[in-house]
Amino acid sequence: MANAEERRFEVLRAIVADYVSNQEPVGSKAIVDRHNLGVSSATVRNDMAALEEDGYITQPHTSAGRIPTDKGYRLFVDRIAEVKPLSAAERRAITAFLDSGTDVDDVLRRSVRLLAQLTRQVAVIQYPMMTNSAVRHLEVVPLTPARLMLVLITDSGRVDQRTVDLGDVITEENVSRLRTVLNGALAGRRLSEAAAAVAELPEKSPGELRDNLTRVCTVLVESLVEHPEERLVLGGTANLTRNVSDFPGSLRQVLEALEEQVIVLKLLAAARNPGAITVRIGEENEDEQMRSTSVVSIGYGMDDLLLGGMGVVGPTRMDYPNTIAAVRAVANYVGQILSGR
CATH class of the missing domain: 3.30.390.60 (Heat-inducible transcription repressor hrca homolog; domain 3)
Incomplete structure (x- = not known):
């Protein structure tokens, strides 16, 4: 590794990847075994201690491994160098599915359904802003x-x-x-x-x-x-119930919050420019009911013209690279279709 800071980030990256995949606290031995970091278990343990001291990871209970904190997820998201692009087959499938929409309502319903399937999260899209x-x-x-x-x-x-x-x-x-x-x-x-x-x-x-x-x-x-732009389409709510443990004592609050259009519109408010991804993690969400979630949102439109916002809501234990790629791809196609391109 180039230096201790970069090595510690690689340790954090490994913890995020394993925890998102397995939902189990991650120990130093697992990191050494699964990830080719080129250092010893002792070095990894020291790096984990430093990451914990800085608030990037935490130990959920004694003798357990470590899990990322909201701060750790934020550092990981901010330093994602490459978002995995969708394959050509995935892009063709998205285009074919959305192009067959008969009108704006149908395109938006299809978009929400597709995004919920791609990310396995709750998908939401705002009607084009008049x-x-x-x-x-x-x-x-x-x-x-x-x-x-x-x-x-x-x-x-x-x-x-x-x-x-x-x-x-x-x-x-x-x-x-x-x-x-x-x-x-x-x-x-x-x-x-x-x-x-x-x-x-x-x-x-x-x-x-x-x-x-x-x-x-x-x-x-x-x-x-009259601008009825507060209309939203929501899909995939049942995805939140796949892992209830991601929302300890708060799943009901999250579901209730998603029923409030005002709250959901606020989640999309950060999406001000077409193509610009915004990620809000845990405590960064203004609404208290949503602080066990992460929200990946984006503006869709054409060139610099914003038509509306869209995104996904899920647990903080989220596959951020793939979610960001899916949100960006669907938003791009929706913008092209609704602008008549």
Whole structure:
């Protein structure tokens, strides 16, 4: 080893790997036998004593080996040099599974199911945030001679439908004119900008369209300023019950917390940039009910545009490299699909 610090990190890495795999405290002899560190048991014992003194590992009971602490997991995650990439076959399977989604709802449900299967943890994904979306198109559909349906489609694939009672008959020609005027003001604009543009339209419109446009714009502004982005899809909750001992006395609290959308949204709040992984371990979670868990989250979207957050929740005894790889891969594909690439 280059120096004592690097050697001790390799000892910590070995303890994390064995404990995640076997859920048993790890002793010095096991490290020497299973990992090619090139040092004696005595040296490993000294390194374990130093790691324990620094708070990276702990002894759960007398005569036992050592297990990582939250601080130890944090050091391990911060120094992961390489995250194991998914195989070509795994990437093709993800693409095929998600590409066959029929709409945004189906893509998100498939994503959660897939991520829960890949990580064997609880998976969660936030619906695309309307605040970061732009208008792709507005369709105006006559339902009756005096009633219209507005179908707002965003670049993130969200579809919002509203009906408008005009109070008077409108001709097909004026419906077409309304459609042209509205799309001219809306197409390509972010929702916050689009709302302001729509609010100004009636004043600028021809007199014969003004009444109809006023009614349509009143309804449309409501659609543009209401952002139902607190919607979440959750999957794989049963995975938490596979090893109840990972949550001593706290599994019920964790399950209750996952039912609270506000708490789950806070878990995803750190995911501010597409592709940037955030890992919160144990006590780093703000909510007390979640302090026996680790949360691996990421933003999904396109380029620098964040559409939403997604991630997994599991015990601190987690396979971090593989979990990070799976979360990153699924987020990448979801971002591509919802951005129409």
